[in-house]
Amino acid sequence: MRFFLVILICFLLGSLISCEKENIATPSNGGLLPTSYISILDSSFSPTVLNISIGASVTFLNSSNAVHTVVSDDSTSFRSTEIAPFQSFYFKKDTIGTIGYHCVEHPNVRGVIVLRP
Secondary structure, eight states: OHHHHHHHHHHHHHHHHTOOGGGOSSTTOOOOSOOEEEEEOSSOEESSEEEEETTOEEEEEEOSSSOBOEEETTSSSOBOOOBOTTOEEEEEOOSOEEEEEEESSSTTOEEEEEEEO
16 A cells, blocks of 8 residues: 555656646746646635735646546647646736636636635
C-alpha cells in the first residue's frame, strides 16, 4: 500500500512539473510556482471559489479520467486547450475583478476566481 502511494505521489508531481506549453492560454501567461491550484473533478471544481491577489497564478489540475477544457465566462480572460487526465493548465491575471469560468465539456461545472489587491 505504501509503495502504491509513493508511486501515485511521484506521478502527480511529475504531471505538475511537466505542464505543456500548448496548454497556456496566451504567450503572456505562464511562469513558475508558487501558484494556487484548482482541481478539475468529474462534476465540479475544487475549490469552486478561489480568492487570490492580483498577479498570482492559478493552475487547473485535471484530477479526473476525462478530458476537460476550462474557459472564462467572458471568453477573453483565459481559455485552455483540452486538458488531458492528470495534466494542467496555467494562467495569470494582473487586474482586480471576478472571473467566472466553466468546463466546455460540462457547462454546468462552474467556478469563480476573485482577484483582489
